[in-house]
Amino acid sequence: MANQFHVAHSGTISRLGLIAGPPYFCAQDSAITATTACMTSPNLIDMEVLYQEYESATLTGTVDSVDNLRAARVWLFSGRRDTVIDQGVMDKQFEWYAHYVDNVSQVAYFNDIEAEHAWISDAASNPCDFLGLPYLNNCNFDAAGRMLAHLWQMPLNPSVSTASLDHLHSFSQALYTLVEPADISMADVGYYYAxxxxxxxxxQCRLVVFFHGCHQSSVNIGKVLMLHTGLAALAESNNLVILFPQAVASPVAPYNPKGCWDWWSYTGEDYASKSGPQILTTVNIMRELSGYETTVGKAIDGSMPEQVAFEQFDSPTVF
Structure with a gap:
């Protein structure tokens, strides 16, 4: 989801951090392709087709101009022991971004850590090669810190020792959807850390958008991911606001049994474009946090800050 969001809105979002995900439009509207080529069989990924599909979308305006990617900064991570997303898939992700940026040094790619499929954090309790909930592993590798330092090209202030639960706020995602959240496999409640x-x-604070992985919704694992990725602890010392939009599992239409974000079209064919319902909802929430009117135009939720001054309306989107 993170790279879809970045590609769709590359005119305003110039930084992307990503752990274990396929290149843009890899699934091509097919759940079968999503679970084969885009997860375990990277030899089936035709990069020329993906380039053509993306560039065609830029010409119709369904995603932002390809020119925006020239200056993009990207941070990628793939664990050597990842049994969910084959490392060859992430190699394709690197190849995709390297194809469009001005200089390949803009794309940092870490692929030599013995990690399973998980977000990697020094605050995690599971070992590096563990596979399972909450998909948060400790590899003695600060993914959040390394990612932000690369994306912003500046040293970060050291993290505080622990994030504050008092600074994690909930809000109604229904205020920002065009339909009921369940109709697009989103949870009723989202969160932000401020x-x-x-x-x-x-x-004046920077905005970071964090898309959780499959099975990682707060409905599944509570608040552990939001508080222990390392991002919230960095937020305290570096003036960051972290937005945590929430997807949720759906056993019926739209069929999404693992609570993944839509990267194969369960919400409709526009899922990877600016008009995709999950992308549009997230933009509405971002605009509210940034003090803009939303596309939906619903009333402001009382838990949102009345005004937050962001340095710029561009942000890394992660995982």
């Missing part, structure tokens, strides 16, 4: 100074609007 240090006190960002919440009050007294400081």
């Amino acid at each position: 240090p006190a100074e960002c919440q009050s609007g007294s400081l």
